[in-house]
Amino acid sequence: MSTISASVALAPSSSNTQSFSFSKPQGDQTFFILPTDVDPKLQNICGETDYPIECLTTTIPFLDENVALIPVSILKVEIDAIHNKTKEAIDKAYEFLMNPSTSRLLPLCLKTCINNYNAILESKQRILDAISIGDANELSMELSHNMEHVFACEDEFKEAKIKSPIAELNSLLVKIITNSLTIYADMVKV
Secondary structure, eight states, X not given: OOEEEEEEESSTXXXXXXXXXXXXXXXXXXXXXXXXXXXXXXXXXHHTSSOHHHHHHHHGGGOOTTSOOSHHHHHHXXXXXXXXXXXXXXXXXXXXHHSOOSOTTHHHHHHHHHHHHHHXXXXXXXXXXXXXXXXXXXHHHHHHHHHHHHHHHHHHHHHHTOOOTTHHHHHHHHHHHHHHHHHIIIIIOO
């Protein structure tokens, strides 16, 4: 598989750049082009995460003039992104459940994923409460459990020796959760 390399300046006035290597898009894969007018504050926050491109692409749709570009606000936006991407994953799983499958194991895997996704949705308010009161242990525990739920979904497909039809969404969820943990640990909890 070929790759595309790119350098992205994370702050317009900075001489520091960060290089990323992407798999070359194939077929109907989406390739994101970021707007050139991304606020430098957001660039700096996302630039400190493990997945800066995903941070930008998942926060920008939720930003409006009322969102302060400070780490705690961006963390809350990332929690909204987790929630929305989880709902999208549930919709995809149900879509695959409704289609006749060549594998009798696929519906079982998808049902496990749906149960795990529902657990992620149920955790949103607990996460927001933990952010509000500064409970680092609760926040870390809830986000870590969410990551485990995504891994449990993917493990079902591996154990059944079936290619996961929602692997891309699961990968994005893991990246958003990882970024959320980083934003909290490195920027909010000081």
